[in-house]
Ligand SMILES: Nc1nc2c(ncn2[C@@H]2O[C@H](COP(=O)(O)OP(=O)(O)OP(=O)(O)O)[C@@H](O)[C@H]2O)c(=O)[nH]1
């Protein structure tokens with residue numbers, strides 16, 4: 106490239122550098138120095154990274170097929186430049202408007218561009234003489250748009266003048282921290298040198314050494330950011346490093362903590378691209394469109410603020426004014442209409458109304474497409490093309506080896522799945538995936554709050570022999586130990602409440618009895634003392650109540666837990682607490698398994714306390730932060746020999762991953778579900794017992810938990826990333842449900858108000874309360890709930906919902922549910938539609954039409 110320039114312009118020296126900014130977009134940045142009589146610009150050899158600092162001389166990123174004689178112009182700032190072809194009568198209306206759009210105080214004035222030659226001058230003058238106010242109103246003007254720099258060239262083939270135009274989005278920089286120490290040292294302790302390994306804050310660029318990083322960044326709720334930067338946007342130049350692991354952090358954090366850090370760094374709201382900085386086909390995106398774009402099955406790679414064009418029919422995608430860089434998911438409802446000049450092609454050949462570039466024309470030729478005349482091809486996502494106005498498909502662009510070769514050579518994108526899947530080819534692919542035992546199949550486990558997802562996750566770990574990590578066990582221990590004190594706190598609160606109630610009652614009685622005998626008063630005094638805690642335990646009880654309020658264990662109980670164990674046990678044995686525990690049904694907050702742990706207070710508080718399997722299962726949670734837990738496993742047994750899925754008989758070699766996410770981590774309206782787009786089956790867990798329970802939201806509104814679960818379910822199945830996913834509904838806590846349904850009618854939940862089991866007499870003519878047509882009431886109610894969810898799912902997705910009944914404390918039911926998920930996935934993935942057997946929609950069949 107440099108030698109070509111020298112040949113054409115003897116007075117011009119140049120330096121050429123590769124711009125590796127985009128995977129598919131290898132281009133050359135050229136800095137030119139013209140040393141002619143009128144101009145005296147002199148720039149030493151420059152590195153591509155310093156291009157921005159060059160005050161004069163044009164630095165352009167140009168494609169090899171689009172220039173002839175460079176004419177030098179001053180520039181203000183360059184990051185990306187875009188060649189557009191214009192005729193002497195200057196640009197089209199749209200170009201006009203766009204260039205007006207770029208005018209601001211930074212623009213070079215007309216006088217600054219006089220060196221550009223008369224053609225380009227008149228062109229530029231005409232563009233810049235348009236008033237900014239004329240710009241299209243429906244596209245809001247970004248407040249931080251940098252002005253384009255322009256370079257004009259003469260096209261060798263057409264003699265037309267080519268203007269290289271730049272458009273880039275500007276945005277408020279994240280504040281950079283000021284270094285107080287020497288260059289290369291740690292920003293906190295000022296020790297070390299530039300060779301010391303450091304972790305960099307993705308927002309302010311501060312760098313911390315091994316000793317300081319945790320102190321400076323704390324628990325990293327938004328990933329690698331200083332505590333003071335939490336909530337700040339990230340430095341855009343670091344966007345590509347988001348979610349990348351760091352060697353130093355790997356040593357400092359546990360595997361799980363590392364995973365969580367990576368996860369939150371990727372999903373935190375503050376770290377996302379502001380949608381208003383992304384333009385597609387000249388239209389600014391909103392949050393919904395950005396999520397749609399980035400959660401599509403094939404999203405733009407390394408998306409960053411900027412201007413892009415997108416061909417919705419074919420999925421072709423590129424930076425504005427440039428050749429396509431990728432083929433993304435087609436038919437996404439983002440951006441405006443594709444413009445003819447979106448990629449600045451100059452070939453007279455059009456694809457879906459866009460004039461293509463010369464490189465693309467080569468691809469068409471390689472695919473055997475006749476490009477004579479001024480053809481306009483309609484190209485679909487599968488590569489099929491037809492000529493404008495014609496019905497018949499003329500052929501496929503992407504299924505030729507030559508096309509692929511040309512795409513590789515010309516750095517043009519190649520579709521992710523170019524072969525049309527039909528006939529024999531499809532069967533080959535099916536067979537291929539069956540032997541592909543390297544791949545991991547992923548199940549995402551999500552559920553409403555306290556639906557039992559952690560219990561299922563832990564049960565699966567125990568059942569499939571997946572060891573708990575040291576950290577997980579420590580976390581569970583900590584949860585159990587702090588729960589012990591939480592339960593005691595709940596009991597104490599209850600105790601106080603009952604004490605006050607009985608005081609009030611005895612006062613009332615005393616007033617009534619004042620006129621009667623004094624003997625009865627003695628009895629009332631005894632009643633109030635039942636709920637009085639022994640004075641010896643007063644200080645400890647006060648601390649427990651404080652802990653209930655603050656939730657900060659180490660602050661309230663600074664010594665080791667073992668120090669308080671005997672006090673905890675003594676309190677648990679106290680008569681007042683016992684009397685309160687007898688009324689535990691009135692204490693909503695008290696977990697059912699409280700006595701299991703309280704009975705063993707001393708043992709649990711010991712430092713060498715060893716967890717049993719039951720302890721693990723009964724303990725709430727799996728991670729302290731409750732955000733994300735993941736395990737890999739293999740099924741212990743293959744699918745039955747007589748199974749309809751022979752492909753799965755070799756199954757033990759396949760690996761599966763179960764990922765449990767707390768709904769809180771999915772954000773409002775499950776917006777972060779897009780992170781889990783590569784999941785094979787979504788397991789949605791609902792506790793059957795939720796139907797008569799309530800949750801109080803942050804707004805103070807109390808909502809029925811079953812309706813809250815329904816709401817979460819709807820959000821998930823409507824989410825663009827999950828709308829085509831297989832769903833398995835897990836209805837959990839069946840053991841508790843069996844007990845509850847006998848006492849509390851299902852109609853307590855308004856969604857189930859039409860549950861009206863027809864109770865028919867048994868063979869002896871007798872009516873039994875707990876059996877309907879010989880089906881236990883709990884099963885009938887379960888089926889009713891399952892059908893409610895199935896109907897809801899069908900109405901939204903037009904597809905079938907699979908349902909499984911689970912008791913988290915029973916390993917077999919958990920195994921059954923996960924095995925069922927495997928069958929559902931296998932059926933979807935590997936069995937060609939024509940061979941697909943009908944799988945039942947529940948682990949045991951539901952008669953949808955039957956009366957309840
Ligand atoms: N009896 C019984 N208890 C269960 C069952 N499943 C869960 N539990 C209990 O219900 C409580 C909540 O269960 P978790 O597994 O922690 O529920 P979760 O979905 O993780 O809830 P979050 O902490 O909100 O995420 C725990 O005390 C469990 O021991 C079950 O099938 N039967």
Ligand SMILES: [Mg+2]
Pocket residue numbers: 555559725726727
């Ligand atoms: Mg939990």
